[in-house]
Amino acid sequence: MRAVESALAGYQVFVIVYLAVLNLLYAVFAYAGLRAVIVGSRQTSDVELRDLLEHDVYKPVSILVPAYNEEHSIVASVGSFVRLQYPRFEVIVVSDGSTDRTMDRLIDAFALVEEPRVWARRLPTKPVGRVMRSLRYPGLVVAEKENGGKSDALNAAINLARYPLIAPVDSDSVLDAQAILRASRLFVKDDAVVAVGGTVRALNGAEFRGGRPVDLRMPNTWVERMQIVEYARAFFLGRAGWSRLGALLIISGAFGLFRREAVLTVGGFWTETVGEDMELVMRLHAENARAGRPHRIVFSPDPICWTEVPADVGTLRRQRNRWHRGLLTNLWRHRRMMLNPRHGRIGMLAMPYFVLFEALGPLIEVFGFLMFTLALVIGTLNPHTLWLFLILAVLHGVLLSQVAIGVEAMLLQRYGRLTDRLILFGAAFAEFLGLHQLLTMERFLATLQAGRKRGHWGEMRRAGIPSG
Amino acid sequence: MWRRSGDVAFALVFALAIAIEAVPLGYLTWTLLGRIGSERTDGPLVTILVGVVASATLALVIVMAYVLGYQLVSARLEAALVERRQTWVTRWLRVLDGSEPEPPAPLRREAIEALVGLREVLRGSQSDRVASLLESYGAAAAFKRAATAGRVPARLEAIEALASARVPSTLTALVRAVNDSQPVVRVAAARAAARTLATVEEPGARELGASALARALQRGHLPVGIVEEVLVLAEMAAAPIVSDLLLRDGVPSATLRAALDGVGRLQLLVFAEEVARFLTHPDAEVRAAALRATGRLGFLAETSRSAVIAALEAEEDFIRIHATSTARLLPRDQALVTLSERLGDRSWWVRRAAADAMASLGAPGLAELGRAARSHQDRFARDIAEQALRERVPALVQAVAG
Numbered sequence: 001m002r003a004v005e006s007a008l009a010g011y012q013v014f015v016i017v018y019l020a021v022l023n024l025l026y027a028v029f030a031y032a033g034l035r036a037v038i039v040g041s042r043q044t045s046d047v048e049l050r051d052l053l054e055h056d057v058y059k060p061v062s063i064l065v066p067a068y069n070e071e072h073s074i075v076a077s078v079g080s081f082v083r084l085q086y087p088r089f090e091v092i093v094v095s096d097g098s099t100d101r102t103m104d105r106l107i108d109a110f111a112l113v114e115e116p117r118v119w120a121r122r123l124p125t126k127p128v129g130r131v132m133r134s135l136r137y138p139g140l141v142v143a144e145k146e147n148g149g150k151s152d153a154l155n156a157a158i159n160l161a162r163y164p165l166i167a168p169v170d171s172d173s174v175l176d177a178q179a180i181l182r183a184s185r186l187f188v189k190d191d192a193v194v195a196v197g198g199t200v201r202a203l204n205g206a207e208f209r210g211g212r213p214v215d216l217r218m219p220n221t222w223v224e225r226m227q228i229v230e231y232a233r234a235f236f237l238g239r240a241g242w243s244r245l246g247a248l249l250i251i252s253g254a255f256g257l258f259r260r261e262a263v264l265t266v267g268g269f270w271t272e273t274v275g276e277d278m279e280l281v282m283r284l285h286a287e288n289a290r291a292g293r294p295h296r297i298v299f300s301p302d303p304i305c306w307t308e309v310p311a312d313v314g315t316l317r318r319q320r321n322r323w324h325r326g327l328l329t330n331l332w333r334h335r336r337m338m339l340n341p342r343h344g345r346i347g348m349l350a351m352p353y354f355v356l357f358e359a360l361g362p363l364i365e366v367f368g369f370l371m372f373t374l375a376l377v378i379g380t381l382n383p384h385t386l387w388l389f390l391i392l393a394v395l396h397g398v399l400l401s402q403v404a405i406g407v408e409a410m411l412l413q414r415y416g417r418l419t420d421r422l423i424l425f426g427a428a429f430a431e432f433l434g435l436h437q438l439l440t441m442e443r444f445l446a447t448l449q450a451g452r453k454r455g456h457w458g459e460m461r462r463a464g465i466p467s468g
Numbered sequence: 469m470w471r472r473s474g475d476v477a478f479a480l481v482f483a484l485a486i487a488i489e490a491v492p493l494g495y496l497t498w499t500l501l502g503r504i505g506s507e508r509t510d511g512p513l514v515t516i517l518v519g520v521v522a523s524a525t526l527a528l529v530i531v532m533a534y535v536l537g538y539q540l541v542s543a544r545l546e547a548a549l550v551e552r553r554q555t556w557v558t559r560w561l562r563v564l565d566g567s568e569p570e571p572p573a574p575l576r577r578e579a580i581e582a583l584v585g586l587r588e589v590l591r592g593s594q595s596d597r598v599a600s601l602l603e604s605y606g607a608a609a610a611f612k613r614a615a616t617a618g619r620v621p622a623r624l625e626a627i628e629a630l631a632s633a634r635v636p637s638t639l640t641a642l643v644r645a646v647n648d649s650q651p652v653v654r655v656a657a658a659r660a661a662a663r664t665l666a667t668v669e670e671p672g673a674r675e676l677g678a679s680a681l682a683r684a685l686q687r688g689h690l691p692v693g694i695v696e697e698v699l700v701l702a703e704m705a706a707a708p709i710v711s712d713l714l715l716r717d718g719v720p721s722a723t724l725r726a727a728l729d730g731v732g733r734l735q736l737l738v739f740a741e742e743v744a745r746f747l748t749h750p751d752a753e754v755r756a757a758a759l760r761a762t763g764r765l766g767f768l769a770e771t772s773r774s775a776v777i778a779a780l781e782a783e784e785d786f787i788r789i790h791a792t793s794t795a796r797l798l799p800r801d802q803a804l805v806t807l808s809e810r811l812g813d814r815s816w817w818v819r820r821a822a823a824d825a826m827a828s829l830g831a832p833g834l835a836e837l838g839r840a841a842r843s844h845q846d847r848f849a850r851d852i853a854e855q856a857l858r859e860r861v862p863a864l865v866q867a868v869a870g
Contacts, residue, residue: 042624051659116858410470
């Protein structure tokens with residue numbers, strides 16, 4: 001009994017120290033992120049963007065849109081892509097063996113005609129069938145291919161791309177009119193930049209006009225509201241902070257901009273993971289470091305992509321399960337970077353953080369709950385102490401969420417109503433009173449399923465992007 | 469995209485909140501670590517925990533109060549500022565057309581912002597008058613001071629204002645900032661300096677400014693794209709900057725590439741001979757830039773033909789791509805033969821460049837493309853020739869149909 005008590009006490013201390021270190025790190029990232037937002041907001045001025053449009057100084061961009069059974073959202077999202085403010089770009093949609101009306105909707109909406117085409121097949125992919133071009137938008141190309149997964153579709157799109165910058169985007173997303181303009185600036189400003197990630201925000205509840213959100217309103221469900229807070233925290237504090245520290249490991253698959261040649265050099269997207277966005281970034285870090293090539297992968301809060309977040313718990317759970325399996329696969333694949341000084345801050349800071357706090361986090365948290373419960377039952381833990389610890393953990397999490405909500409309030413396009421802001425405050429609390437625990441459990445399950453469900457995507461239920 | 473007011477204050481509020489929370493939390497962690505292996509008593513721990521929870525609550529309340537306050541007042545303050553700025557725009561326009569006297573100094577922030585905005589919008593003598601007003605009211609000097617000292621965000625704002633104001637007297641300070649220790653400041657200052665230099669009309673002063681900026685660009689190790697942008701923004705002053713960069717020894721290859729690309733982009737035909745000198749440069753990237761510039765200038769001297777033909781056989785794909793595009797400037801028959809051979813290059817991009825170059829040669833090029841599409845010995849050459857022809861069809865139909 002004495003040994004059990006000692007073990008329980010030891011684990012309690014471990015969990016508390018673990019949480020203290022995690023919170024300290026979060027605070028550091030948050031502060032670094034906040035600084036990055038402040039400097040970033042002044043880095044790209046309106047005068048600069050106007051100069052860019054008026055003069056011939058830009059890099060053309062290929063926007064890559066992999067699509068699988070996206071009949072509800074594909075027309076709205078592609079419509080937003082072809083209407084971007086950018087002097088020279090093309091949009092390449094690859095239907096990855098869609099079995100619904102995705103192709104029909106595209107053909108009708110954009111007047112597509114078949115066009116025999118030759119292109120450089122630098123990345124191996126499943127066979128590509130017909131390639132079509134729009135009669136309405138000369139820069140829009142749509143290709144059909146056998147189903148091979150998102151990465152395979154992206155690789156096919158890279159093969160078809162003609163321009164030096166590529167922007168993989170999700171087909172259920174909408175890009176801000178200036179998103180490409182703002183992201184591509186960073187490639188001009190720094191020759192070493194190989195990839196730029198932008199902010200992803202939830203479009204749920206927004207009122208659309210001209211294919212873009214014009215008025216942000218709170219969505220109906222708390223699941224969506226909590227994700228608004230979650231996204232703000234992840235992008236404005238997390239990614240911005242990691243980028244400021246020079247150790248960014250993820251660029252969201254919803255929107256990123258890459259040098260095409262850099263992606264081709266490392267072999268394109270890896271088809272064996274469901275976290276292809278993170279894996280590509282990790283491989284870009286790894287291969288460039290091995291080759292001794294100077295490279296930077298950065299996050300910029302300015303370029304904004306709107307995406308539809310899951311509106312029901314089931315879809316959200318499947319999404320988080322997939323993300324966590326992708327994380328585990330990617331960390332395992334690049335385990336040699338871990339604590340490897342050759343990889344600088346990526347090896348010595350980002351990798352240990354992701355392993356200890358992101359990959360193992362759910363295990364430690366779930367075992368923590370079990371241990372604390374056991375300690376309560378056998379009477380080795382004072383219930384007051386336990387409650388105070390839980391309250392403290394919630395308060396700290398909520399504090400970071402409120403900071404992220406504060407950053408969101410600084411955007412010109414923000415949730416403008418006072419009631420919406422109060423709901424966001426509430427959502428920041430509510431997240432820790434059920435959803436967080438539920439998603440921790442899902443990630444715990446994903447850890448157990450990582451080997452068995454490898455490559456499994458899971459059904460995503462979506463309402464579709466509102467037209468207007 | 470962002471509201472710039474209140475963000476620095478928010479960072480300070482956050483730092484304060486974290487400090488309020490971190491100190492008791494650190495004490496708690498220290499206490500817990502000290503308890504490992506010792507007899508436990510929960511009493512003091514609970515007391516410490518209550519203190520930590522109280523401090524965390526206080527930190528949270530501070531942050532939430534700021535955010536809520538910000539939400540309430542920011543939109544209202546901004547709307548009022550926009551209205552005041554609009555009033556000043558109207559007033560300044562009356563000053564400019566002489567129907568109202570100049571307002572007395574000192575000016576309020578919105579008055580200066582309105583003036584800076586007008587400098588961007590107006591053209592000709594009215595715009596020059598705005599620049600002199602910015603100078604006479606001391607706004608240019610204030611921006612200059614803010615641009616060279618202080619915190620990075622404030623400096624960036626001041627440099628942005630100077631980029632719009634384009635007051636020649638601020639050029640020296642901006643050129644100095646091109647060699648700042650902060651890369652973001654260097655980039656912003658280079659752009660602002662180029663925009664300002666473009667407004668200097670007196671040739672002697674322009675030459676001096678261009679020379680100073682060229683030296684700063686070399687020392688500043690700016691990215692290629694930014695140097696190119698500086699050349700475009702410098703407008704009439706681009707030629708002296710390019711001249712300085714191409715003729716000087718020891719210029720970093722990245723800057724050299726940008727200067728060569730600037731020659732092509734701005735069609736500075738006067739530098740055609742200088743560009744030709746770089747067609748055999750040891751740095752492959754510089755050679756490629758020289759080939760690009762030659763292609764854009766549309767002029768290939770007889771003495772440089774051999775360099776272009778040699779580049780067609782280069783090991784690096786990117787050299788062959790640019791050499792192929794430039795090969796259209798060879799004498800027509802030689803160009804058609806050379807490009808037809810390149811249609812069968814091992815790189816798809818070279819084949820593509822060859823097909824595009826042939827199509828750009830007009831009827832003879834299209835005829836040769838047609839022959840290649842039918843009977844070129846290389847299958848890939850036939851494919852790319854066919855595609856290039858097919859892509860031209862809509863344009864040709866449109867040209868014929870008017």
